[in-house]
Amino acid sequence: MQSFKNYTGTMYGGLGQLLYVYAQAKNLEISEKLYKIQNLERFEFHIWRELLDEINEQVDHPALGLDIAQYVQPKHLGIIAYIAQSCDTLGEALTRYYDLHRLIYDGGPLKVDIQGKSLSIRWEVLPIHLTSQITDEIALALLVQFLRLYLNFDDIQLEKINFIQPAPKNTRIYQDFFHAPIKFSQSRVELILPQQVLNASCKNPDSTLQQLLVQQAKDLLNNLPTTTQLDERLQQNILKGLQKNNYQIENIAEQLHMSVRQLQRYLQQQNTTYQERVQEVRLLLATQYLLDPHLSLHEIAILLSYSEQSAFQRAFKLWSGLTPRQWRQAQTKKCK
Template identity: 55%
Template sequence: MQQITSYQGSVYGGLGDLLFKYCHAHQVPMPAQLLQVQNLERFDYQVWYLLLNELDQQLDQPALGLEIAKYVELKHLGVLGYLAQSCEHLGEALLRYHDFYRLIYDGSPLIFKQDQDHLIIGWDVPKVFTTQITNEIAIAIMYQFFRHFLHIDDVELIQVDFMHAAPKDTMIYQRYFGCPVLFSQPTAQIVLPSHILSKPIRHADQTLQDLLTAQAQTLLKELPHTTQLDERLQQAILKQLQKQKLNIEYIAVQLHTSVRQLQRHLQSQNTTFQERVQAIRQMLAFKYLQDPHLSLHEIALLLGYSEQSAFQRAFKLWTKHTPQQWRKQHLSIAPK
């Protein structure tokens, strides 16, 4: 598959090793693309998204993301994992997790909200760029991170929210997290009691933390710069896709900026407005093609193409395959 890098970002290469470890432990046939990303420092989020959904279709196993997260090791989180482990208490570790989360997933930010009684940690990724399994693994990895790497065995979650519709057996999730789990919610998030922030971490080491913080800051500077403008741009493109108002002049007005300023911003990221639009269309195309109830004509309209043939030409440029070929390949995986 041709790689199109959008602000939707990349993921840390250790996550590829996590999937490899799960497949090896369960004797699951390795997807070809999973073998290709082994030993890479980072790879595109689109690849991560497709790998998770390919495994989900292949195995047809409830709450697969929760099972995969059980195999996470500290190395799969890179310097961020070791940095958080060196902190004195959970509040400090979460602050580092928030500051350097892009080292794990360079895309939409991790959102922290706190009041007197609650701490809410949310994953600010548009629903169209997620599935149940992508949200499962993000939340479950953080939960395993609390328990096994920070050695906080008595993590008491108040609530876990997922954006997608409830599966047949929701009790799997309640047993796993030990709290109420809601579905079809606006945001994927976990809710914890505020008092948990003072829990001490067994391996606190201030000297090590200083060294790792410096390393994390260096790595963070090497990532493409993601700004609030990027997030607003993505939302504007998503809203205008079906209205076929995807010219840069119209989008600039929606963002309350000038065309020249928007072009300069995109140029600073080595991309163009049209490349950003195509990256979003490609991600959505993969998602829509996995829905057997959507015709190719309907998908073309959802992506803002006036004709199905235009969608087919674009898709072949992205993947070297027609939409029909890609759909047949990904819907023909027989569940076990």
């Protein structure tokens, strides 16, 4: 039988940071292996398994994955967190995830099916002998915890949670976490929700992207000849449009309740163009994304709606005089 060490799947680097945060919070011994992965963009699945096993040996908790999930933050989930928080609904976020799931975890793609009035979300492909109760429960718990924290998910009742592993001694802790019926020894790891969850809206006021805009875009707006409420709305819509790869001037003008000609005329009065405003927002976002060591240049290019990484690299060098990698390395040196 194949050893899990020979499995080629990889994990997003931010999940290693999540384990580090958890270990610190619980005053655990932090292994050299856990230290080493803190600044990696990705690491191998077998290391994820080994780290979870190491922590499990130190923590007397009947549902370790559920406990770890309570420490999750958007930075631990990377590109999917950025995109999910910029989407208007969960259905929109899931649609975007289909295109990007391998950037988060390239071993077990997410499967979503409509079953009557219910929505089934599950992970497949990963061979059963490579999983454990901890890996399964943390996968579901991270998803549910993220939904609770960053989407309007409080009023949505989960219908059922399925696990493939046998039932542990204490099943009540799972019911208390998920607030749903739990079944063990099932054919697959699965989360079942009411189909109406697809219309659940994001908590935009809590969005990392919205906070970024409020905190950092002010300097950019102050450089304009006159800063108006329209400028702020324009920048917000461009920012969200970039995350959805839907930032064309026709769509942005419609959101501002203007015609394309009216928007172009307004920008012309400020001696700028729509494309220049888009590039300003892209530069603002690029410098923030580059500060996250777990985001690869490919992922950043996607977040900025570039069709190719090379196009992002050329544009960034025109803005800053440095390649994205050089800029990131320079910032890392400053922090040391």
